[in-house]
Amino acid sequence: MITNLKDKAQSPVLSPDNSSSSSALSPQSSHKPLRWLVTGGCGFIGLNLIKSLIHKGYQNLQILDNLSIGKKESLESLLSEFGPFTKDETKNQINYSLTLDPLSPQHSVPSPTDPLSPQSTVLSPNHVKLVIGDIRDRDTCIKATEGIETVIHLAAHAGVIPSIKDPYFDFEVNALGTLNMLYASVQNKVERFIVASSNAPLGNQSSPLSENKVPRPLSPYGASKLTCEAYCSAFYGSYGLKTVILRFSNVYGPYCLHKESVIAKFIKDGISKAQLTVYGDGTQTRDFIHVEDLCHAISLLISKPVTPHSSLLTSNSVWGEIFHLGTGKETSILELAKLIQGFFDKKIKISFAADRKGEIKRNYSDTTKARKIIGFSPKISLKDGVMEVYEWFRRRNVEDVENAQILSGSE
Numbered sequence: 296m297i298t299n300l301k302d303k304a305q306s307p308v309l310s311p312d313n314s315s316s317s318s319a320l321s322p323q324s325s326h327k328p329l330r331w332l333v334t335g336g337c338g339f340i341g342l343n344l345i346k347s348l349i350h351k352g353y354q355n356l357q358i359l360d361n362l363s364i365g366k367k368e369s370l371e372s373l374l375s376e377f378g379p380f381t382k383d384e385t386k387n388q389i390n391y392s393l394t395l396d397p398l399s400p401q402h403s404v405p406s407p408t409d410p411l412s413p414q415s416t417v418l419s420p421n422h423v424k425l426v427i428g429d430i431r432d433r434d435t436c437i438k439a440t441e442g443i444e445t446v447i448h449l450a451a452h453a454g455v456i457p458s459i460k461d462p463y464f465d466f467e468v469n470a471l472g473t474l475n476m477l478y479a480s481v482q483n484k485v486e487r488f489i490v491a492s493s494n495a496p497l498g499n500q501s502s503p504l505s506e507n508k509v510p511r512p513l514s515p516y517g518a519s520k521l522t523c524e525a526y527c528s529a530f531y532g533s534y535g536l537k538t539v540i541l542r543f544s545n546v547y548g549p550y551c552l553h554k555e556s557v558i559a560k561f562i563k564d565g566i567s568k569a570q571l572t573v574y575g576d577g578t579q580t581r582d583f584i585h586v587e588d589l590c591h592a593i594s595l596l597i598s599k600p601v602t603p604h605s606s607l608l609t610s611n612s613v614w615g616e617i618f619h620l621g622t623g624k625e626t627s628i629l630e631l632a633k634l635i636q637g638f639f640d641k642k643i644k645i646s647f648a649a650d651r652k653g654e655i656k657r658n659y660s661d662t663t664k665a666r667k668i669i670g671f672s673p674k675i676s677l678k679d680g681v682m683e684v685y686e687w688f689r690r691r692n693v694e695d696v697e698n699a700q701i702l703s704g705s706e
Contacts, residue, residue: 332357332443335450337365342550347590354421359439361429391423430472436479445487458516469519477530488538496521503661506617531615544621544660548586549687552699561635562688567697575650577629582621582659585680588673621660622673638685
């Protein structure tokens with residue numbers, strides 16, 4: 296059910312400087328608050344982020360997901376990589392409890408310089424709470440953000456083609472859903488709000504893409520993500536909510552069985568069809584970033600100290616800002632196809648099809664700002680990263696790969 300903003304006239308009115316008439320859980324509360332909320336946490340990037348945060352020692356994670364794309368079975372498969380866990384399932388909520396050994400290779404003790412991470416070196420309980428709900432419902436968002444310190448907003452309707460087919464649904468999920476999450480975050484005095492965006496708001500621009508380019512979206516998806524960015528800026532300026540916008544380049548990595556992005560598609564087509572289809576002549580370029588490098592960038596932002604709003608107007612501020620996250624390197628689609636072709640121990644054919652209308656020819660990011668201010672520095676080479684994804688797919692059943700339903704679009 297889609298929330299109608301007019302139906303919420305009785306809701307508390309937001310006040311500037313991150314205050315509202317509702318009371319949030321404070322650090323002095325008798326109940327320890329769940330401090331990190333990941334929307335869309337059962338999706339591709341969300342699963343990788345949850346794994347990364349647990350690995351780094353973050354505890355008390357909460358996920359808000361309507362399970363339209365991500366599945367709870369995928370989350371439970373990931374959690375099982377850390378060892379046995381128990382779960383307590385109620386209506387629209389599942390609480391998972393893990394006991395992690397800090398000496399295990401799957402779990403590392405956090406850096407003492409990270410003010411938000413636990414410092415225990417003994418067996419530590421870790422709790423992951425899955426709230427099954429839709430960001431289009433404002434009441435759901437308000438309940439999900441109670442006691443939360445940081446929101447990492449990944450939930451979205453992804454992809455240019457799906458947005459063209461249904462621009463209203465794209466708007467409802469991306470624009471209205473983000474507005475609901477921002478509103479709820481101010482209501483519950485959330486400290487940080489990190490939102491995932493992409494290069495789509497910029498449209499067809501000369502590369503490299505940067506924060507200085509004037510947005511000219513060419514698709515409903517680009518327009519809805521630009522709306523998300525605008526509301527983040529507005530909530531930072533009006534209410535003091537510490538927002539930051541991350542424009543991801545082409546993200547790849549494990550847990551991408553249901554994605555149609557080019558790396559996942561090439562590997563799946565190699566397994567199921569022994570053929571990779573390149574549109575056009577393959578000289579179009581993209582900036583491929585491994586999801587692990589992306590998760591590390593988010594971790595850097597989580598660990599940033601929150602300072603008063605008035606002191607953030609400096610050249611090194613992260614809050615209220617946009618950052619492009621990529622490698623800054625161009626790779627042609629044909630180069631990528633040949634790289635993946637070489638991983639197989641069987642003959643894989645590369646075929647060519649007509650250009651796709653509206654496809655951008657060159658697309659890579661200038662990450663100077665993120666490197667300078669966040670300290671972002673991607674480490675994983677394309678060859679090593681794609682090999683990891685290839686091996687991840689090879690560990691799946693061939694039938695699962697061949698029959699995987701496409702649930703997430705591609706830009």
